Structure formats: C-alpha cells, structure tokens
Amino acid sequence: MDLLDDDMDDAPEPGSNAHEFTVSELSGAVKRSIEDQFGRVRVRAEVGRVSRPGSGHLYFDLKDDRAVLAAVTWKGQAARLIQRPEEGMEVIATGRLTTFPGQSKYQMIVDQIEPAGAGALMAMLEKRRKALAAEGLFDQDRKRALPYLPRVIGVVTSPSGAVIRDILHRLRDRFPTRVIIWPVAVQGEGCAPQVTAAIRGFNALTPGGPIPRPDLIIVARGGGSLEDLWGFNEEPVVRAAAESDIPLISAVGHETDTTLIDFASDRRAPTPTAAAEMAVPVRADLATRLAETGARMARSNAQAIQRPRQRLRDLARALGRPAALTEGARQRLDLWGGRLEPALRQLARARRQQLAARPMPAAMLRQFTQGKRSGLDRALMRLEAARNRRLERPRDRLAQLRDRLENSLVRVLADTRRAVAQQGARLADLDRRLVAAMARIRAQRQDALVRLDRMRLSLGHEQTLRRGFVILRDPEGGVITAPEVAARTPRVELQFAGDRRVAVRPEGVPDKPKRRKPAPPEQKTLI
Known part of the structure; x- marks a missing residue:
C-alpha cells in the first residue's frame, strides 16, 4: 500500500489532471504490496468449507470467530501434504498471501498444513473412527480366525528397521516358515499409499503362482508419536485392512499406541x-x-487289543477242555463202529438170500443198468464241462500272458533299436570328434615340431659360425676351448661357416705367447 499512498499524496485536487489507473494496474499494485508485506506467513485457524475439484487442487477456508480467509493448495503441493485439511479441523497453515484479480479478493496459497496440537489430531481421529465404525468396518463378525500353521507369512514394514529383524528372529526361534517382505515407508507422506498398495498387492497374488500367496499378513511398525503413526490412521489403509481376504495382524507401535488399523485388523498385537x-x-x-x-x-491301541484278548481267555476257561467235549461222541463212534461190520454182513446175506429166492427180471436189470448208464453219461458230461471250465481260465490267462509277452517283446525290441540308434549316433559323433581331435593334435604337434626345428637351427653352431665365429679343433678333431691348449698345439684346424682350414704354428714361436689385450666387444672370436 506504500505505492498507493505515495501516489495519492502527490495527486492534485479533484477536478485537476490526476493520473488515472487502470483496473489491472491497480490490482497489480495491490498484489505486489500484499506479496511484499506477507511473503511467508503461518496462520492458526479452523478449517471451514473444503472443495476438491477434479483438477486436483484444494480450495478451503481458514476461519476464526471473526474472519474468514480463502486458501488454495495447488495440485503438486496437495500431493505432498502430510495432513490434508478436513472441515472442523484446527490447523497451522504455512504459505504466502496473494490476490486473485478475477474476483478482487485476496487468498492464501498454502504449501504446508499441520494439526494445531495433539488435541486436534485426537478429535479428528475420534471423528474418523466413529464414521468408519458406523460403516461396520470394525464389527467383530467381520474378523476371521488366524491360520494355525501358516506356510507363508507376508510382512508389510520397512526392510531397514529393527522391526523386521525382531519378527524374523522370533519366527526362527518358534517355528521357521517362509516370509515375504513388502517394503514400505512406515511414516511420512508415502506411508498410507504404500501400506494400502502392499495389503491389496498381497491379496491380488494368485494361489500357486510364481510368488506364493501369503496365508497371513502382518502390518508392523515400531513405536512413535501420534504424528509418526498417522499414516496407519488414514482411511485408505483402514479400508484395505478391512477388505483383506487374508487374515491380518496389526502390530503398529507399542502396547499403549492405538491406530485405526488396529480396529479393522483381525487381530491386534501389542x-x-x-x-x-x-x-x-x-x-x-x-x-x-x-x-x-x-x-x-x-x-x-494296546488296551483296545488287550481287553478283548483277556475277555477271550476268560471265556475260554469257562468252556472247559476241547477233548472233554468230544470224548462221549468218540466213545459212541467206537461202539457203533464195532456193530457196523456184523450188520453189513447180515444185510448182504439177507439181500443175497432174497435175490436167490426171487431173481430180478432181465428187463428190470436192463432198465436199472440203463438208468445208471444215463446217470454216468450225465456225470461224464458234467465232468467234461467242469474240466473245460477249469481249463478255460488258465487258457485265458495263458493268452493274456502271451499277449503281454508279445507286447513286452515289441517294446524291448523298439527300445533296443532306439538304444542302438542312439548309441550309433553317439558313436558316429564320437568318431567325428575323434577324427577332429586327432587332426587338431596332429596340427599342434606339427607346429610344435616346426618351432623346435627353427629353434634347433637358430641355436645350432652353424648359425653361430655364420655370425662370424670360428671353431678351433686339434688334429684328432676335438674342439679346443682353452687358450693354453691352443698355444701348445702345433697344428690346428679352423672351422668356418661352410669351410675348414688348417693352421700350422711357425717354428721358434714360444709355447706360451705373451698376453694380449682383450679384444673389443664388437670383435667376434671364439677363443
């Protein structure tokens, strides 16, 4: 407003040639004045009306008992807010004041919101808890029993904290099982969306897929302040925990810490x-x-067997001896056996006398014998049928065995032919590899032989002689290597490269010549 005050102080009286401002100039001057004076402010107020249009921006009011201040948070800043504004919430908003010329009003652009004390957070938490409880997300009939022996346990926590080490150590001590860790941020602005995605991601896994689907989920975090644990009070996290098809244990904070995910989970751990x-x-x-x-x-099982056995022994003692039961029948059999033979003789004698007194007619005898023959034929037919029936089963069994043997023989022959073909192919491959290996070894040996021959030629005395050296030999052809031996030898032979010459020491030359100075290094001599 300083710019406007200066201009108005210097302005002439009404009716004179005063400077005329356009609306845009006046709005721009006001905008610069406000932004220069209130570049960065913190406002403690209650959140009033909150609007979330499809653009992603946030529009809300900051008010107290006497005034209302319009506030806006742009889309990029709204995504980074740790605490989103809710109606009736007491907050401390940080940002800058500016004007909106389109409506001739001023507003605050907020880039940071924090609750105004734990009391406001607790009030908002209680309000959210009642709203979610009214939807039935915390009902006991929604909670499921935990599996007794889970094969796979999914843990949603930070992979770098002490929490996961404590869980793994405790599981290893009690009952080692497979654990899948879904790493998430356990505080800050990324906590709630990451925890929500982890719970839904575990539930989206297919049973029997490449990544095993957990039988139990543990959402864990160590203790902290109410602000540190606020991500587990967010509505998306609570709804994901309540909608989870997999039983879920909430282990957020210490025993005295309470978050909304504890009410929605199937079991809360301190x-x-x-x-x-x-x-x-x-x-x-x-x-x-x-x-x-x-x-x-x-x-x-032992008692179930022992009791009937004892009962049987008791009943057996009450029955008495088996021999005593058959003694009477045995005596009667002996008595009747002694009477049987005389009775049979007497019966045969009586029948014989009766037949002699009244002979049997020939027709009756033929009829009798014919009847017996017919019975014998029928018996023979039954015997033949029985024999055929008895032989039919072994014959069928033999046919089945023959068929199985033929099939086995065909399979064995096919397997043998296949094995022979495979072995033949393998033998042919080994033969090709052997021929190639022999050619390779022969070439290697040939190259080595050529190299050795070159080395022999380069290291032989012929090459040395070509470089200017001479071999000194005595008359017998031996090589002279010492100067004193050469001095005592009257006749020596000098071998050059490609030729030999004889040298004779003249008479009167002393046996021991005077010592000469050593030849310079570039002079090539053998002695």
Missing part, C-alpha cells in the same frame, strides 16, 4: 514381536504334544 508369537506356535511344544499324543494313542 508389539511386532508379539505378532510373530501370534502367527506361529512353538515347534518344540508341538513336537512334545505330538509325542504325548502318539504315546496316548499307542496306549489306547
């Missing part, structure tokens, strides 16, 4: 370590219980 204890039993206790149950089962 600490992350307690969540691991809830998830799996103690393997040693299970082994002990299993051993006790097995022992009780063995004792029950």
Whole structure:
C-alpha cells in the first residue's frame, strides 16, 4: 500500500489532471504490496468449507470467530501434504498471501498444513473412527480366525528397521516358515499409499503362482508419536485392512499406541514381536504334544487289543477242555463202529438170500443198468464241462500272458533299436570328434615340431659360425676351448661357416705367447 499512498499524496485536487489507473494496474499494485508485506506467513485457524475439484487442487477456508480467509493448495503441493485439511479441523497453515484479480479478493496459497496440537489430531481421529465404525468396518463378525500353521507369512514394514529383524528372529526361534517382505515407508507422506498398495498387492497374488500367496499378513511398525503413526490412521489403509481376504495382524507401535488399523485388523498385537508369537506356535511344544499324543494313542491301541484278548481267555476257561467235549461222541463212534461190520454182513446175506429166492427180471436189470448208464453219461458230461471250465481260465490267462509277452517283446525290441540308434549316433559323433581331435593334435604337434626345428637351427653352431665365429679343433678333431691348449698345439684346424682350414704354428714361436689385450666387444672370436 506504500505505492498507493505515495501516489495519492502527490495527486492534485479533484477536478485537476490526476493520473488515472487502470483496473489491472491497480490490482497489480495491490498484489505486489500484499506479496511484499506477507511473503511467508503461518496462520492458526479452523478449517471451514473444503472443495476438491477434479483438477486436483484444494480450495478451503481458514476461519476464526471473526474472519474468514480463502486458501488454495495447488495440485503438486496437495500431493505432498502430510495432513490434508478436513472441515472442523484446527490447523497451522504455512504459505504466502496473494490476490486473485478475477474476483478482487485476496487468498492464501498454502504449501504446508499441520494439526494445531495433539488435541486436534485426537478429535479428528475420534471423528474418523466413529464414521468408519458406523460403516461396520470394525464389527467383530467381520474378523476371521488366524491360520494355525501358516506356510507363508507376508510382512508389510520397512526392510531397514529393527522391526523386521525382531519378527524374523522370533519366527526362527518358534517355528521357521517362509516370509515375504513388502517394503514400505512406515511414516511420512508415502506411508498410507504404500501400506494400502502392499495389503491389496498381497491379496491380488494368485494361489500357486510364481510368488506364493501369503496365508497371513502382518502390518508392523515400531513405536512413535501420534504424528509418526498417522499414516496407519488414514482411511485408505483402514479400508484395505478391512477388505483383506487374508487374515491380518496389526502390530503398529507399542502396547499403549492405538491406530485405526488396529480396529479393522483381525487381530491386534501389542508389539511386532508379539505378532510373530501370534502367527506361529512353538515347534518344540508341538513336537512334545505330538509325542504325548502318539504315546496316548499307542496306549489306547494296546488296551483296545488287550481287553478283548483277556475277555477271550476268560471265556475260554469257562468252556472247559476241547477233548472233554468230544470224548462221549468218540466213545459212541467206537461202539457203533464195532456193530457196523456184523450188520453189513447180515444185510448182504439177507439181500443175497432174497435175490436167490426171487431173481430180478432181465428187463428190470436192463432198465436199472440203463438208468445208471444215463446217470454216468450225465456225470461224464458234467465232468467234461467242469474240466473245460477249469481249463478255460488258465487258457485265458495263458493268452493274456502271451499277449503281454508279445507286447513286452515289441517294446524291448523298439527300445533296443532306439538304444542302438542312439548309441550309433553317439558313436558316429564320437568318431567325428575323434577324427577332429586327432587332426587338431596332429596340427599342434606339427607346429610344435616346426618351432623346435627353427629353434634347433637358430641355436645350432652353424648359425653361430655364420655370425662370424670360428671353431678351433686339434688334429684328432676335438674342439679346443682353452687358450693354453691352443698355444701348445702345433697344428690346428679352423672351422668356418661352410669351410675348414688348417693352421700350422711357425717354428721358434714360444709355447706360451705373451698376453694380449682383450679384444673389443664388437670383435667376434671364439677363443
């Protein structure tokens, strides 16, 4: 407003040639004045009307008991807000004042919002809890029982904190099982969307897929202040926990910390370590219980067998001796056996006398014999049919065995031909590899031989002689290597490259010549 004051102080009286401002100039001057005076401000107020249009910007009012201040948060800044404004919430808003010429009003562009104390947070938390409870998200009938022995446990937490180490250590001590970690941020602006995505991601896994679907989910975080744990009070996190098809344990904070995800989860653990204890039993206790149950089962089975056995022995003692039961019948059999033979003789004698007194007619005898023959034929037919029936089964069995043997023979022959073909192909491949290896080895040996021959030629005395050296030999052809031996030898032979010459020491030359100075390094001589 300083610019306007200066201009108006210097302005002439009404009716004179005063400077005329356009609306845009006047609005721009006001805008610059306000932005220069209130470049960065913090305002403590209550949030009034909140508008969230499709553009992503946030429009809301900051008010107290006497005034209302329009506020706006642009889309990019709204995505980074840790705390979003809600109607009735007391906040401390940080930003800058500016004007909106289109409506001739001023407003505050807010880039940071924080609750005005824990009381406001608790009030907002209680309001959100009642709203979600009214929808039935916290009802007990929605909660499911935890699996007794989960094969896979999904843990939603920070991979770098002490929480995951405590959970893994406790699971390893109690009952080692497979654990899949979904890393998330456990505080800050990215906490709520990442935790929501993790819970929904575990539920979206397909059973039997490349990534196993967990049988149990643990959402864990260590203790902290109300602001640190606020991400687990967000509505998307609570709804994801309530909609989870997989049983979920909430282990957020310490025993005294309470978040909204605790109400929506199937079980709340006071600490992350307690969540691991809830998830799996103690393997040693299970082994002990299993051993006790097995022992009780063995004792029950033994008693179930022992009791009928004892009952049978008691009943057997009441029956008496088996021989006593048959003694009377045996005596009667012996008595009647002694009477049987005389009775048979007497019957045969009586029948013989009766036949002699009244002979049987020939027709009756033929009829009798014919009847017996017919019965014998029928018996023979039944015997033949029985023999055929008895032979039919082995014959069918033999035919089945023959068919199986032929099929097995065909399979064995086919397998043998296939094995022979495979071995033949393998032998042909080995033969090709052997020929190639022999050619390669022969070439290598040939190259080595050529190199050795070159080395022989380069290291041989012929090459040395071509470089200017001479071999000194005695009359017998031996090589002279010492100067004193050469001095005592009257006749020597000099071998050059491609030729030999004889040298004779003249008479009167002393045996021991005077010592000469050594030849310079570039002079090539052999002695």
